Amino acid sequence: MSAGPRGHPAKKQAFVRELLGRSDYAIIGDIVEPGTKVLDLGCGEGELLEWLAQNKGVEARGVEISGAKVQRAIARGVSVYQGDIDQGLADYPDQAFDYVILSQTLQETHRPRKVLGEMLRVGRRAIVAFPNFGHWRVRLSMLVSGGAPRTKLFPYEWYESPNIHFLTVFDFENLAALERLVVERRYFLAGHRKVTLVPNLLAEVAVFLVSAALAGH
């Protein structure tokens, strides 16, 4: 279903902007090599792609489900395709991109495992950023309230949340192992800080750079 958030665009928007303003740009910008070819899934209005095009000289492409966001992305000069990332990658040939980025969207996809597989089919590397459901505040919220957790990271009522597949740092590492992915780099963030200790408890957002096991062989 969704490449972009539904339900609470304003809230999500503010959240993404805050995150990007803080460290996501910096981290993804740090990972992405100049002059490469990048596909951003659920690219919203194309802010990250525009930034990468201007600062890293990448060839930038995006996929986004919301027509209004696609309009703004194209208007800012980014090549974005209006479509669905749960199915929409099928058209791309194998290894068409150097990086496929999925920022804050994995937990919104219907079939995250398939999406991850497709990302590494069309791209040599995948950059996956997601909110960590294992963060202590989330755990505490659930423990104390007894209801579905609501925190700064997960601000939605359960019936309005675009998030349908909650995952933790621990879960992602397990899936990567199961899929025999090579985790080339991992970053853990809490607010403005990088987290080094017990990331599954302390990281609000995780960013993974992964490649398929046989890449480069």
Place this chain on the structure above:
Amino acid sequence: MIVEANTVRFDSISLDSGATLAPVDVAYETYGRLNASKTNAILILHAFSGDAHAAGISPEKGKPGWWDNMIGPGKAFDTNKYFMICSNVLGGCRGTTGPASVNPATGRAYAMSFPVITIGDMVRVQRMLIDWFGIPRLLSVTGGSMGGMQALEWAVSYPDRVVSAIPIACTTRHSAQQIAFNEVGRQAIMADPDWNNGDYYGGKPPARGLAVARMVGHITFMSDDSMREKFGRRLRGKETFGFDFDVDFEVESYLRYRGSEFVNRFDANSYLYITKAMDYFDLTNGHGSLAAAFERTEARFLAISFSSDWLYPSYQSQEIVRALRARNCDVAYVELESNYGHDAFLVDVAEQTDLIRGFLANTVEKAP
């Protein structure tokens, strides 16, 4: 902006059917200024019943062009930056050689002796025009409906001549439904006794048949929503039904008006020839598949469709985009929300303007 119509004559052209047409006149207009390096030219391609008068005010009739809301200073196709060319298509009746033109071999109108033409032939004539301008590469080729089909044909047939293409509300080939509507239009014309096997020049044209054809066309250009909004079940100048077969409903009045107005500006035989060209159009012809057709294409694309367009539904634009993605081409695509049906590409200009302005600016930036 008062614009002048121009005509250029080419000696001859070989057509897809194997026939040769000689000579060929091409009516065109231009807007803006061609830069010294000839890198800012954009070819505007008109839809089925359009003509070379895309923008500005024509001196004789004082009429604005069919895409005047999109072409001009500060508009989507900004005449301060770009040089736009629009020509009447081959087979047309607005200055370019068509069935109503005089065949120099006989001294009479071609009528049905005019060779059957294709979208490829139209584009070949346009390429001659672009050569005549001495333009090596077009910054963009663009149009809606049949204009979009020509834009696609350009990108496939002359991949080294186009930097970008903006196909709007169009398809890579007509569906059975699209062919069916065209056939109804053709049959309406040919069923009119005044059509006289196409030989009516100098006499009475098949006005009733052509008007009916246009009425059907107008239904396909609108949407259920836009017709409900525009007409509903309102009666025309009366409080109750007339209990006869004069005009009762607003929608009847509108269609009759559109039909009769069309007769004054369009040639029935051109209707036959151009709709046939659209029906024959299939971008996969000679390539096997759409992806193969785009094999040599290096252009970047912006494809646009409209949510309520049931004549050229979004799935047809998505087919274009999917084939381009399979070729790893640079393509942007969006379905714009609109109630106006197929007509949206002519009337819903605000959103198109933002898209096209950004896309063209980015194209200039990326141009080699």
